[in-house]
Amino acid sequence: MIVEYIRYRIPVGGSDAFEAAYQTAALSLAAAPQCVDYELSRCVDDPACYVLRITWTSAKDHLEGFRGGELFPAFLAQISPYIDAIEEMRHYERTAVRGRGGSTPKLYEWAGGAEAFERLTERFYELVKGDDLVGPLFAGMDPDHPRYVAMWLSEVFGGPARYTGERGGYPHMLRMHLGKAITEERRRRWASLLMDAADDVGLPDDPEFRAAFTGYIEWGTRLALANSQPNATPPPTAPVPHWDWGIAPPYRP
Numbered sequence: 189m190i191v192e193y194i195r196y197r198i199p200v201g202g203s204d205a206f207e208a209a210y211q212t213a214a215l216s217l218a219a220a221p222q223c224v225d226y227e228l229s230r231c232v233d234d235p236a237c238y239v240l241r242i243t244w245t246s247a248k249d250h251l252e253g254f255r256g257g258e259l260f261p262a263f264l265a266q267i268s269p270y271i272d273a274i275e276e277m278r279h280y281e282r283t284a285v286r287g288r289g290g291s292t293p294k295l296y297e298w299a300g301g302a303e304a305f306e307r308l309t310e311r312f313y314e315l316v317k318g319d320d321l322v323g324p325l326f327a328g329m330d331p332d333h334p335r336y337v338a339m340w341l342s343e344v345f346g347g348p349a350r351y352t353g354e355r356g357g358y359p360h361m362l363r364m365h366l367g368k369a370i371t372e373e374r375r376r377r378w379a380s381l382l383m384d385a386a387d388d389v390g391l392p393d394d395p396e397f398r399a400a401f402t403g404y405i406e407w408g409t410r411l412a413l414a415n416s417q418p419n420a421t422p423p424p425t426a427p428v429p430h431w432d433w434g435i436a437p438p439y440r441p
């Protein structure tokens with residue numbers, strides 16, 4: 189992905205027409221498969237200044253795909269009166285310095301931190317051991333297994349990277365599933381018992397948290413099933429996924 193910044197200086201009195209032109213031009217961006225997202229901001233300190241940020245799938249996709257495509261003429265028709273008002277128009281590479289501020293708690297914090305995930309997995313593996321369908325898979329499991337899975341879940345939901353630091357991260361987790369030939373029936377039971385455990389230990393039950401939590405479990409169990417098949421060839425290394433709130437942010441009345 190590449191970020192394009194376009195800085196405009198729009199003379200006083202021209203801002204309404206400029207914003208209206210971009211409202212229409214943006215329809216082309218919204219329809220373009222090369223465009224990831226876009227945002228036009230107006231400077232508070234100097235209202236003549238605007239910055240348009242457009243994230244493109246790549247610079248080539250922008251310059252050849254979008255500019256050479258059928259959506260471009262309608263886009264250009266709207267913005268061409270403002271070409272002379274452009275002060276900068278360049279592509280920028282994103283760096284590793286990015287993230288989210290503290291205005292929204294991480295799912296890890298919302299859940300109750302490491303201790304909440306440990307309570308969850310303790311209860312979960314009690315249920316698992318007594319279950320006729322998935323219990324046998326875990327008959328010889330390491331007694332610390334619940335603690336390791338709590339570390340993994342904590343890391344996924346935004347807690348400290350302890351599973352990566354102390355347990356081998358994704359490659360180890362992956363190895364533990366290889367060849368296990370998990371069936372769909374067992375996957376569903378695993379996920380369903382985890383939800384029972386979440387209720388039993390009082391994990392937050394607000395719709396927003398549970399939607400995000402269940403989203404990861406659905407994704408993760410489906411990957412575990414796929415990776416556990418005898419002919420599977422999953423990537424041997426990958427970062428630990430970092431799960432976040434979904435479309436619905438945390439609800440705070």
Ligand code: HEM
Nearest residue numbers: 325329330333336337340361364374375378405408409412
């Ligand atoms: C979101 C889904 C899942 C997560 C986050 C998860 C997490 C983990 C982790 C972190 C380990 C390695 C623990 C260690 O470091 O020793 C592991 C091992 C294992 N997992 Fe999963 N798992 C998931 C889904 C499943 C499913 C659906 C099944 C089977 C129905 C399953 C069966 C196993 C088994 C049998 C082991 C080896 C246990 C042992 O012998 O110690 N997992 N899992």
